[in-house]
Amino acid sequence: MTSSGSPVVLGVESSCDETGFGIVSEGTLLGQGLASSASQHAEFGGVVPEIAARAHVEAAVPTLRIALADAGIETRDITHVAATSGPGLATAVHVGLAAAKSVAWALDVPLYGVHHLAGHAAADTLEHGPLPERSVVLIVSGGHTSILAIGDLVRDPIEHLGDTLDDAAGEAFDKVSRLLGLGYPGGPAISRAAVDGDPQAFAFPRALLRPKDAPFTFSFSGLKTAVARTVEKLERAGEPVPVADIAASFEQAVVDVLVTKALRAVRERSLDTLVIVGGVAANARLRAVAQERCDAAGITLRIPPPRLCTDNGAMIAAVGDLLVRSGASPSGLRIAADPSAVLHGAQLPLPQ
Numbered sequence: 407m408t409s410s411g412s413p414v415v416l417g418v419e420s421s422c423d424e425t426g427f428g429i430v431s432e433g434t435l436l437g438q439g440l441a442s443s444a445s446q447h448a449e450f451g452g453v454v455p456e457i458a459a460r461a462h463v464e465a466a467v468p469t470l471r472i473a474l475a476d477a478g479i480e481t482r483d484i485t486h487v488a489a490t491s492g493p494g495l496a497t498a499v500h501v502g503l504a505a506a507k508s509v510a511w512a513l514d515v516p517l518y519g520v521h522h523l524a525g526h527a528a529a530d531t532l533e534h535g536p537l538p539e540r541s542v543v544l545i546v547s548g549g550h551t552s553i554l555a556i557g558d559l560v561r562d563p564i565e566h567l568g569d570t571l572d573d574a575a576g577e578a579f580d581k582v583s584r585l586l587g588l589g590y591p592g593g594p595a596i597s598r599a600a601v602d603g604d605p606q607a608f609a610f611p612r613a614l615l616r617p618k619d620a621p622f623t624f625s626f627s628g629l630k631t632a633v634a635r636t637v638e639k640l641e642r643a644g645e646p647v648p649v650a651d652i653a654a655s656f657e658q659a660v661v662d663v664l665v666t667k668a669l670r671a672v673r674e675r676s677l678d679t680l681v682i683v684g685g686v687a688a689n690a691r692l693r694a695v696a697q698e699r700c701d702a703a704g705i706t707l708r709i710p711p712p713r714l715c716t717d718n719g720a721m722i723a724a725v726g727d728l729l730v731r732s733g734a735s736p737s738g739l740r741i742a743a744d745p746s747a748v749l750h751g752a753q754l755p756l757p758q
């Protein structure tokens with residue numbers, strides 16, 4: 407603890423192509439540093455694990471320094487360390503976890519292994535304060551798409567209402583971007599292209615929305631295939647591909663399904679708050695449509711600002727800070743990377 411007795415928690419994120427360090431104290435973000443290797447993956451159309459891992463090694467110390475300077479603190483002021491220990495790319499998670507262990511060991515402070523997706527949910531608390539007693543959380547990232555019912559993020563078990571059967575929403579953006587020749591990462595690229603497009607131009611499928619379908623389960627691979635077929639057909643006919651219209655119509659189809667199912671979950675649970683987090687929550691159309699439909703339904707919508715939607719260290723520090731304040735036992739230096747960890751709780755268990 408600092409002289410004031412408040413914890414100062416360093417969060418470390420390295421599960422994909424962002425190297426993030428954030429510093430949080432009692433729900434307040436003090437500062438952060440963020441480096442991305444996205445441009446190094448662009449020519450491959452997706453994240454290359456070995457390149458990501460090497461980039462984390464190179465970025466770790468400089469990015470930590472930026473976070474410390476941003477927060478106006480010294481290394482010795484850190485009282486606790488939290489790191490993503492899963493899920494994510496194994497090689498990438500290992501680097502951040504090793505960095506976190508080094509800091510925790512050198513400073514002799516407690517270390518917590520954190521679930522990356524709990525970090526996405528916690529990111530919102532940095533902007534909008536503590537979560538309500540219960541809420542529905544829609545997580546939309548590059549690797550996951552889930553509707554959750556949560557109570558206290560770090561004390562209560564996390565209930566999965568539904569997940570995706572195939573592609574995650576972000577993955578669908580990335581794949582469609584690639585087939586439209588818009589590059590990686592696909593989300594921001596599609597979003598930019600869609601600005602000038604007509605979202606009604608193409609009637610792309612909205613999967614699993616019929617009454618007999620699983621109410622909170624998603625599927626995006628059919629949508630991706632429908633976009634691919636449309637592009638192929640136009641190219642075969644020698645017609646120009648209306649990229650903006652396709653991007654806008656695809657985006658609208660994804661957003662429709664996400665918002666419809668998330669609102670259904672809030673209503674079914676008789677709750678009044680929807681939280682949308684993860685990289686795809688940075689999407690302007692998703693934010694606008696969700697706001698409009700939540701306003702109409704009298705539901706409170708919480709979405710972190712775009713810079714806290716995509717991967718960052720602050721969100722992991724936010725979970726660490728909540729764990730510390732709830733009196734959770736530290737994971738210690740035995741915590742290991744769990745690349746395919748399922749989200750049951752905010753803190754990941756120690757290996758058996």
Ligand code: KG4
Nearest residue numbers: 547548549576593594685686688689716717
């Ligand atoms: O949460 P995140 O940063 O990393 C993972 O945990 O996967 O999410 C990354 C995903 C990528 O698929 C990226 O294309 C998508 O989020 N994304 C977006 C936008 N910004 C990032 N998707 C749609 N619109 C955006 N503006």
Ligand code: ZN
Nearest residue numbers: 526547685717
């Ligand atoms: Zn993420």
